[in-house]
Amino acid sequence: MDMWRVLGPFLIVLSVFSGCSDAEMPGISVFSVHSDLNLGQDGWDADFTGYPASAEDSIAYELKFDYTTLPDNLGGKGLMLSGKNIDGHLFMFIKNKVTGLAPNTEYSLIFEVRAASNATTDEDTDGSPGSDVFLKAGASSTEPQKIIANGNCELNLDKGLTASSAGANMIILGNIAANPATSYNYIQRSNSTYNAPFIARSDSNGELWLIIGTDSAYTGKTTIYIRQVDVIFTVPK
Structure with missing residues (x-):
């Protein structure tokens, strides 16, 4: 992962949260993580939760992950996640470990994710493929993993009930609603839009795991391509 680069235009986002620039807040250090997935998989891995643990049931969910070419109208490459959300609980996610942070330190994170979606806000018999599928982001000192609980594949982290x-x-x-949704188009989502930085604490080795995923209440099939991930870390010195 192309980590710890000097911030350029993304520094503007910091002022949205703080109400002033870093020059006015000399105790704040600002760093960023940048993954341009057109250039490679960059250490990201993927998994799925929210479905029955039996092999027969999991096959029915049509779960797929690949580093692949984006749809023809977009070009380039990205991470493709796809699954059929039969019972309304499917969670599809990618994860990556950040190293070199200060040990046992709280960081404020701003995420910006660029993805390709063809999901519409229209309703069908399964719900809305755009409005009922949510893009989530987070971080933890614990590696995000699939665990078996009560016969289901579940996430070992708290992503929300x-x-x-x-x-x-x-x-x-x-x-993940796209506009227009007649073909795949880029969407860009960030917690900077509603002034809500995410707080996570690094472990004793100065590491954090990033996690990006879709949490779905739509009971049809969802396919999304993640093209770029940027994360700003800020911490008082």
């Missing part, structure tokens, strides 16, 4: 709610380890960046 429902698709439309935040949890201790993840916040909502918005839904």
